[in-house]
Amino acid sequence: MSQAVSEDSPAPAPRSIGPWRAGLGQLLRNPVAVTSFVVLLLIVVVCLAAPIYAGDIAHTNAFQSSVTATTLIDGHRIAVLQQNKSGLGLGVVPIGPTWNFGGYFLGADSQGRDVFARLLYGGRTTLLIGFVSAVACCVLGAIVGLIAGYFGGVVDWILSRLLDLIWAFPVYLLAISLSVVLLTNGLRIGPIDIEPDNLLLPIMIITLIYVPYVARPLRGQVLSLKGREFIKASIGLGAGDWRILRREVLRNILPTVIVFIPLMTALNMLTESALSFLSIGVQPPNASWGTIINDGLDLLYTRPAVALAPGIMLVITAVAFNLLGDSVRDALDPKAKLRGSI
Amino acid sequence: MRKAKKFLLPIVAAISLVALAACTSSGSTPSGGSTSNAGAAHAGGTLHLVAASAGGTLDPQVNYTLQYWQLYQGAYDGLVTYARVGGSHSEDIVPDLATALPKVSSDGKTYTFTLRKGIKFSSGKTVTTADVVASFQRLFKVSSPNAGSWYNVIVGADACLKTPGSCTLDGGVVADAGTNQITFNLTQPDPEFEAQLAMPFASIIPAGTAAKDLGTSPIPTTGPYYFASYAPTKALVMKRNTYFKSWSADAAPVGYPDEIDETFGLTAEAEVTAVENGQADWMYDTPPSDRLVEISNKYSSQAHVNPLTAMWYLALNTNIAPFNNQDARQAINWAVDRSSIVKLYGGTSLAQPACTILPPNFPGHVNTCAYTKGGGSTWKAPDLTKAKALVAASGTAGQSIGVVVQNDSVNEGIGLYMVSLLNQLGYKATLKPLSDNIQYNYIQNTGNHVQLSLTQWYQDYPAASDFLQVLLSCASFHKGSDSSINIAGYCNKDLDAQMTAADTQGVTDQKAANTAWGSIDKAYMAESPLVPLFTPKLVDFTSSKVKNYQFSAQYYMLVDQVWLK
């Protein structure tokens, strides 16, 4: 953990370019921040290389079911899905880890697909969903928080009740209900037609359920900013609402929004995996770490690696994002707190 | 070996009942004790069954699940029943509450039964002909699932279907309290009427039972057990019916356990562990594939594998593209690698590739295979070349296809295989997994535009029409309805007429009719509205305590014939 401790006054003061540069400098000097960033970079690079592993090294297709596939082990051709021949002859077991990058490094899943290749592709999906939905959450949350906090009155009341509604609607219930509807038929709004297996659906669902996490603290921050002298002064000088929002308010809450992004990414990745565990997230044959864990749970007793590997990757990545988020928080806005105080 | 032993006990006492159980059961169970004392020694104990979830309403006239039909065998009786014994004899219809099988008039429209005397409900009331008439009226009043598809041949049924509230079945079910006779008058001959009377829907329950689905409140029984309590989130408890005296070894054998409980809520995974550790005696659900090897190797003496008369199949919607094209439909039948699908289901010991709609060992089944590489009467390998040629000929390549499956791992696994295969054939396939509970009705409704779906059909009773007529007749297809069991939406007037003819022939000559059904099966396969995948086998996993396991083709493990001692 960083040793940087808040010596700031409770509410953020007006900022100039200075604090940004200072914050970045502090981050670069923080070994925790640098380490987590490097770890994340490594994970991203390895996951981006998924097609290289699948296509050029293991020669496998991570999405095509390969029930009749075979692989070479010690010079012997072996079926990837093996029929149990002992006892009553019940059951078919996929091969376990070969620890050989030539194919089935982590073994096969029940469709005969290479788990390691799926792990890499799954990482791309999980990271993409986590990051995109985190950015979307922060942007949407910032907009809602800004408008509600700044304009107040009826606008605030309506937006706040909407946030209450999403907040009180139990997270998984909301996600499950939305998923059941959306995943059955996809989403059709006018000319936009999103197929049920489109990644946009889980992204939208996760974004929606976590908007209050970001919007509420930001609304509070805007509310307190509004009472501060420099905003009152701008209003007194006759500046337009949008100008004040953009020049003064947004600039002041931006550090908080930036702090939220890595923290929300970690949270959203975990949520994605939980939704996939309940088989309402990413749809097959697409892979994400959550769906691989879910596939792996069906093989937990015979082939635990299938569920353990993506779980460990998920934990490492989420830890790295959380550590990075903490460091960014220390550097930019030590007071920033997500709803739920994470 | 259809003998109805009648032991009339002067005193109703549990102990003497138990002794009786031994005598009566020894006739039908060769593996059982050969002396009456051996049987008595096996009575007693509580049988613990586990299931992931409850099977819905407990009302025997409404429930349509194998889960409870299996338990009804030790609880409810109809006029006739499928023999409650293991082995091939289990597909024979035997008299139950009736003294003998019905006298059928020469035109096949009148069935006459004589009710046994002295049988009592678990409430203590004696079973009379009035109860029989009331039970059949109630069948319509509670909207029994097959009221309109099976029992509509009874005179007066049409009026009952229109206005169930005032259902009398006047002239349809006629009772004569003096002679204890009940006569059924039908509007047309029906070779399956006897089988339909043997189904749990036609159980005889007390007259005066409320004319609505009683759900969780148990209805008095006539069999060896009654339902003592039922809470769908917790457990179902069956206890000995003290008014029960066995009247037939085949139809109403005395049960062995003193009590039978089925608890709900464990996952299949946890059920396996519970049975292994002896905390439960039997699991209702299919053991998850992850645990099969363990069961097969470490617990082989506790696992029982039996073939089912059932079919896993793909339904191709013949009314919309691409499967309104026969070449495209046949291409799927050629292309599907049944051995891959068998692997996904759990291996060769659990399933057998299927080529026909009627499963093996089923009336009318003929060993033939229209779609296998190299030809022959059994399936050997897929023929992708032929399939690709047919897709090309159909001009449907490049179209998108949604594959609608249930979202459990086995169904989804097969769905994924299908998506890969369809893509290989040049289509753009996507998988649409739906909750088990809605998929079946979803794929039936034409409004949902389902093109290809994976589903299963398990027999109600052993008759070819229970597969072919139910799944493919024009009458089973209802546009825009959630209840349209002809999922392929296939209606062929010519074959429909052939089925009606075979049905009629069955009244007089069942053997010739079965031959006709065999060729109808073949004709449908040529049109390819369905793609039969495999015939599943059932794994029953029992605890080490359980002895005298017997399998009935009709209702599977005979729960109340199990020995715990």
Added chain:
Amino acid sequence: MILFIGKRLGSAILVMFAISVMVFLIFFATPGVDPAARIAGRGASPEVLAQVQKTFGFDQPLPVRYGLMMDHLFIKQDLTSYVNVGEKVVPQIVQATPVTLSLVLGAAVIWIVLGLGGGLLATRFRGTFVDPLIMIVGIAAVSMPAYWVGEVVNLITQDKLHSTVFSWVPSLGYAPISDPVQWAAHLVFPWLTLALLYGGIYARVLRAELVTAMSEDYVRTGRAKGLSERRILWRHALRGSLSPVVSLFGLDFGSLVGGSALLTEVVFGLPGIGKLTWDSLQNLDLPVIMACVLYSAFFVVAANAVVDLLYAVIDPRVRHA
């Protein structure tokens, strides 16, 4: 003050009403969920299907059906399931409540001990290796998917090491508190799994609060007076830092009791509110879904209101915000 309470109450009711309407509409927007065909059974003829629709009132317009459902749920309290016909919904919730309470209360004790202990230790030993170590453990705990931890715990305790170290672990499920030993044996791993996540959160929150408090004026004054660090931490800083933790606890506790422990309950087979919710969603059993969602929303809304109310008592400015 009364006005404030009235306002909170009003918006709480509004939120719950809106949620119930949303659930109802989402349900009926889903294709294939019409319960009539499922209740009627496979192969039901059109006449039978129509009868079922009539008997269950599925042929009435949606607003009427909504009204009837609310009437049966709240006023008559005899709403029954669509899947297990005849099974009343309210008793199901009543039966599931003690299970969830057992899980959440036990876990709360553990996570408070872990959270407070971790937070205090980390602050006390700032500048040594202890602080970053505890915080890394805390972050790791927060970063683990609860269901995955639960499954791994099950793999170890029910299978891999069940024959040796964990032979005392009973099979999955719940045992009533009337047998306290069995009750605790069934719940100990669910408790630990659930407490892991929240313990991590609370340790982090408390440490952040304590660190801020340690630099406040009154602490500096205390130091100047020569009070010991330990005394300052316990007597002064902790007292000031507890109120955010307490309010956080209120919110978490409310949502967990309402069923947010869904994943833990599902993984460990505990028949609590979360599991009931999950099962009803699997079955698409609208009456049970509706009851569960409203039950859970009630706790979330109530916890929010109570926390806000406490703040309003402490800080009058909140009432006007």
